[in-house]
Amino acid sequence: MGNTRDQVGKVGLFLASGVFRTAFYVCVALLIFWLGKSAYQFGYDVFNQQAVSPGAGQEVTVVIPDGASTYDVAKILKSKGLIQDSLVFFAQEKLSTYKGQMKAGTYLLSTAYTPTRIMGILAGDEEQAGVSSDDGTNAAADTGSDASSDGAADTAAGEGESGQ
Incomplete structure (x- = not known):
């Protein structure tokens, strides 16, 4: 009887x-x-x-x-609804040409912008920022360039008058 019990135990085990x-x-x-x-x-994302x-x-x-890390920036953009995933944006920034170039400041961004375009704007890339920026930076840049060219014209005119 003990032998049968051992065999059943072994089979069960x-x-x-x-x-x-x-x-x-x-x-x-x-x-x-x-x-x-x-x-x-x-990877697809x-x-x-x-x-x-x-x-x-x-x-x-x-x-x-100031001093915000790339992941901090990604969390801010996620909280504002501009990107879908902070970790994906972090990886995209590390693989992009804008790695480590994002600057502190106040920006006007759109939910229609791709992550690369957002990175370009945050990095100060003129090609990205100049398309539809409504924050007045382009107007100020244009005014500044006009003022400097007007100043140069005034200086040239002044030199012409002093030379006569």
């Missing part, structure tokens, strides 16, 4: 270990699948930049404080 082993393998396979899917989605709301968008004023 063998079956239980097989079930647990199979469950473990299934869990490992699901984990690998989930990690692969997450990595693919992250980083390299396939999309605006939050394509089309006209909504203008938002953003204040970037």
Whole structure:
């Protein structure tokens, strides 16, 4: 009788270990699948930049404080609804030509801007900022350039008069 009990115990132990082993393998396979899917989605989001709301968008004023890290800037932009994911924006900035160039200040941005365009504006790229900036920076730049050319004309006229 003891021999039968030992054989049943061994069979039960063998079956239980097989079930647990199979469950473990299934869990490992699901984990690998989930990690692969997450990595693919992250890479897709980083390299396939999309605006939050394509089309006209909504203008938002953003204040970037002095000494803000790239991730701090990303969290600010996420809270304002300009980007969808802070970590994706952080990775995009590290891979972009604007790496480490974003500056503190107050900016007028739109939800229709792509992350690269937002980075360009925050970095002070004239090609990006000059398209539809309503914050008066371009008007001031134009006025400044006109004033300097007028000043140069006045100086040249003054030199001409003094030379006669």
